[in-house]
Amino acid sequence: MTLDTTDRQIIEALQSGLPLVAEPYAEVAASLNLSEDVLTTRLAAMKASGVIRRIAAAPNHYKLGMTANGMTVWDVEDDKIAELGALIGALPFVTHCYERPRALPDWRYNLFAMVHGSSREEVEEKRARIKDILGDALHASDVLVSTRILKKTGLRLRKRG
Amino acid sequence: MSDLSQIDRDLINTLQDDLSLDSRPFATVADKLGISEDDVLERTKWLKENGYLTRFGPFFDAAAMGGAFCLCAMAVPEDKFEDVLTKVNAHAEVAHNYERAHRLNMWFVLATETPDGITATADAIERETGITVHCFPKLQEFYIGFRVAA
Incomplete structure (x- = not known):
């Protein structure tokens, strides 16, 4: 998949994570001057192409006892x-x-x-x-x-x- | 670990599944666990602030974004270890580097913008250290998930 400038801005904005609020995509979209619909459509395309594997938690192995x-x-x-x-x-x-x-x-x-x-x-x-x-x-x-x-x-x- | 409630453990396990792209994705998580959306958000923030979760968000596949990665290893003589380490780590392309108990005792990941960058960096390290750099690119990934049962 070829990433355009908007995709790269989305990736940059999400590198530190998704905000933990009730409507996280609306919040990220607003910060990028995009509509929520445009953002989630682009995220869906990135998921389909494998650029995003999934949107999920990264657990801390050590803190969970896996030392x-x-x-x-x-x-x-x-x-x-x-x-x-x-x-x-x-x-x-x-x-x-x-x-x-x-x-x-x-x-x-x-x-x-x-x-x-x-x-x-x-x-x-x-x-x-x-x-x-x-x-x-x-x-x-x-x-x-x-x-x-x-x-x-x-x-x-x-x-x- | 022992201080985590069952609901927090269930939440950690559920949050390792792919979050939906719906407007209110945490409401779906809440329904699954039988708690409120607010409760999901508050507990997730707490788990993150207290270090049980290192991050919550999209997992990007850097290779799919056009970068190149390669696991590399070297057999470094003990008396040259620190000198070689300085030379290897000086390359910005070296992302992670671990000492491991084996004849091949230095294992690092090269991350470059293009596949040619991997060969160029490995060659430069060989020239600078006089030690063979073995490259182990992934041929096939058996990827299911990075799950930890909490």
Whole structure:
């Protein structure tokens, strides 16, 4: 989808979130000198094209007790990865799940799944559940625990024009 | 966690679903939970102010907006770690960077305006550090949701 200036203004206005008021779209529309109808029509188009995945809450994992996480990585048979990846991505404790290229000989894993839990033990239990699902299609696996955040900046859309 | 009421937990779970584009979308959430629209708004503000929710709003897919992203990893020798870290983090294209317990011990995400920018930045980091930058672009996303059961 090609975003025009108005779309970019809408994205910019919503990057910090939607106002928590009874009529949030009317409030945002007024701040941009648009009608509510124009705003929601454009938001619907952005949803349809995938620019907006959904309008929802981002929970704080840590505050909800999910203090442990691990990047689990799996060497899965290529011809089974589409089917199995969908099963792993659907697990409630898996947040990001992707097929990525191997980098042989240094890196043999082609499936990445971020696992969250309330303790290291829980992350290990959940890892064991993934292992069961992958079954015979699995050749090797590992888990990479983060030991330090080295940089964290928000991914922000750059202003253009 | 223990201080959250059942209704707040139900609210957190419901708010992770896609909000409608109706004029009064929180009224729909309220109907689902059997509480008033005002109650939904007040509780959601409280959850946000107290850090249970980091954000409420649209989740944008930056790649669909024309940007490019790539997960990258390097095997950095321990004695060079801080020096390499300074060189890597100096690139504005490096969005997140984590140290992980593995031979590949530095994992970062490159975010650039165009796909060519990924290769250019990875090449520049290799030149500056003398260490191979492995790029792991996503080939397929198994995306269901980023849900946390509260």
